[in-house]
Amino acid sequence: MTKDIIIIGGGPAGLTSAIYTSRARHSTLVIEEKAVGGQIILTTEIENYPGFPKGIMGPELGMLMEEQAKKFGTEIKYDSVKSINIDEKKVITEKEEYTCKAIIIATGATPSKLNLPKEEELTGRGISYCATCDGAFFKDQIVAVIGGGNTAVEEALFLTNFAKKVYLIHRRDKLRAEKCLQERLFEHDKIEVIWNTIVDSLEGDDSLKGINIKNKITGQISLLPLDGLFIFVGYTPKTEFLKGLLELDENGYIKVNEKNQTSIPWIFAAGDCISKPYKQIATAVGDGCTAALSAIAYLEGY
Ligand SMILES: Cc1cc2nc3c(=O)[nH]c(=O)nc-3n(C[C@H](O)[C@H](O)[C@H](O)COP(=O)(O)OP(=O)(O)OC[C@H]3O[C@@H](n4cnc5c(N)ncnc54)[C@H](O)[C@@H]3O)c2cc1C
Numbered sequence: 001m002t003k004d005i006i007i008i009g010g011g012p013a014g015l016t017s018a019i020y021t022s023r024a025r026h027s028t029l030v031i032e033e034k035a036v037g038g039q040i041i042l043t044t045e046i047e048n049y050p051g052f053p054k055g056i057m058g059p060e061l062g063m064l065m066e067e068q069a070k071k072f073g074t075e076i077k078y079d080s081v082k083s084i085n086i087d088e089k090k091v092i093t094e095k096e097e098y099t100c101k102a103i104i105i106a107t108g109a110t111p112s113k114l115n116l117p118k119e120e121e122l123t124g125r126g127i128s129y130c131a132t133c134d135g136a137f138f139k140d141q142i143v144a145v146i147g148g149g150n151t152a153v154e155e156a157l158f159l160t161n162f163a164k165k166v167y168l169i170h171r172r173d174k175l176r177a178e179k180c181l182q183e184r185l186f187e188h189d190k191i192e193v194i195w196n197t198i199v200d201s202l203e204g205d206d207s208l209k210g211i212n213i214k215n216k217i218t219g220q221i222s223l224l225p226l227d228g229l230f231i232f233v234g235y236t237p238k239t240e241f242l243k244g245l246l247e248l249d250e251n252g253y254i255k256v257n258e259k260n261q262t263s264i265p266w267i268f269a270a271g272d273c274i275s276k277p278y279k280q281i282a283t284a285v286g287d288g289c290t291a292a293l294s295a296i297a298y299l300e301g302y
Pocket of ligand 1: 043082151280282
């Protein structure tokens with residue numbers, strides 16, 4: 001199959017690019033390996049995306065973006081991109097090969113792990129990286145959230161709908177999250193914040209039984225019995241398949257110029273997979289727009 005533009009990833013960045021490229025009458029294919037909507041389908045209410053003063057549920061926003069892209073002719077295929085053949089301008093997926101004139105990479109990021117022994121074995125057995133997906137399994141139980149940014153605080157608040165007690169464990173003495181989220185967190189009687197603390201090790205064999213936490217100031221280690229542990233300590237870009245093909249920064253994020261163009265002139269990139277300081281829906285949408293307009297300009301030669 002040949003398309004003018006192939007967009008890898010169907011999250012907010014990829015879908016925004018698709019709206020612009022298909023409206024410009026360039027045949028557009030979005031290839032998505034999991035679910036259209038990207039990370040936003042993992043969350044509940046989004047309060048900081050403009051145009052929705054009452055907030056909007058993440059999955060609903062994803063569906064609306066998909067509908068808007070399809071309305072202008074975007075085609076969506078469920079498949080996983082494994083590589084790009086730079087010389088032949090080919091996108092190679094698990095199932096097929098596609099030729100194109102330009103590519104927009106919008107593969108986003110996945111939650112980082114703590115990289116502790118037993119973390120992998122206990123994932124799905126008490127450890128989770130998605131409160132929306134797994135929160136309901138912890139009704140009337142005790143859980144902890146690790147992290148101090150917006151996602152950690154939002155998800156801790158969400159978990160109070162199920163758990164009887166939610167600890168928020170943060171390695172510093174203040175949070176990075178927006179002040180209005182912090183206010184809600186501190187007011188909540190089910191939430192207790194444990195400051196200056198990191199997870200030292202995990203307890204449990206078949207399922208998580210607790211964590212050993214280390215106070216960074218005193219060095220003291222103590223056992224915190226838990227039923228669930230939700231980890232929100234940053235993200236890892238989904239750019240493994242691009243190593244050696246495009247310029248990446250030291251953390252694996254794609255380097256782009258102000259036009260969202262990568263080190264290969266006909267490949268553009270947008271959203272959480274690029275090297276940039278703030279990773280939000282609004283910034284992903286902005287990048288998606290810039291990448292699309294740049295790809296269109298490249299194809300139309302202006
Ligand atoms: C729990 C949670 C809550 C959040 N809450 C908010 C919020 O309230 N407000 C806000 O602004 N932001 C929020 N965010 C952040 C926001 O969701 C992201 O910044 C945004 O989704 C980034 O969009 P993206 O399109 O760049 O990437 P993503 O949303 O990560 O989408 C990338 C897509 O690419 C696909 N993909 C990856 N690799 C491949 C491949 N090789 N082949 C095919 N497809 C591939 C993925 O499956 C995914 O669907 C939240 C994130 C999380 C996890």
